[in-house]
Amino acid sequence: MACILVVEADDDTQEALRGVLAEEGFDVRVAPDGTAAMGHLEADDAPAAILLDVIEPLAFLDRLAQQHDLDAVNVIVMTADSRRIRHPRAVAVLRMPFNIDELLALARKYCN
Numbered sequence: 336m337a338c339i340l341v342v343e344a345d346d347d348t349q350e351a352l353r354g355v356l357a358e359e360g361f362d363v364r365v366a367p368d369g370t371a372a373m374g375h376l377e378a379d380d381a382p383a384a385i386l387l388d389v390i391e392p393l394a395f396l397d398r399l400a401q402q403h404d405l406d407a408v409n410v411i412v413m414t415a416d417s418r419r420i421r422h423p424r425a426v427a428v429l430r431m432p433f434n435i436d437e438l439l440a441l442a443r444k445y446c447n
Contacts, residue, residue, distance in 0.1 A: 338446040340382040341365045342372045342395070343413075352386065352438075359439055361446060369395035381408050384445040386429075386438075389414035396424045409445040 338361045343349040349365050356363045364382065366372040372385065372395065387395065387410055399405060400423060410424050415431040427441050 338362045338383045339364070339442060340372060340375055340385045342367075342369060342385060343388045344368060345388075348388075355435055355438065356442060359442070361442055369398070373398065376402070376405060376408075381405055383407075384409040384411060384442065386411050386413060386442075387425075389416055389420065393422065396422045400424050411441050411445065 339356055341349060341352045341356070341363060343352060343365065344367050346367075349367070353363045353365055364375055364379070366375055372387075376399075381404075385399075385408060389412055396410065399408070399410065409426045410422075411427045411429055412420050412422075412425045413429045413431055413433070414420055420428050426445060429437060429441060
């Protein structure tokens with residue numbers, strides 16, 4: 336089972352996040368968008384957490400909220416937007432730019 340599913344469209348950011356998390360011992364899967372992420376969720380064991388780029392969230396979070404078998408999956412939203420992100424499926428918001436310690440603290444909190 337993957338601990339974290341990273342949903343990020345930018346290849347460089349996706350790989351950087353995967354590298355940092357994997358180096359810390361997390362099992363990581365990646366998806367470029369919400370559609371691919373739902374494919375992972377339907378085909379694989381559910382992760383403990385999803386790290387979600389804000390470009391994807393509302394439609395993805397709404398769809399995820401309808402999948403009650405995935406209620407235990409924690410969603411951490413990444414955003415550079417200064418407005419508050421509110422959605423019942425989002426357990427945390429990681430404001431960009433963020434430092435690695437913030438990322439790892441949330442990963443540890445929601446994967447353990």
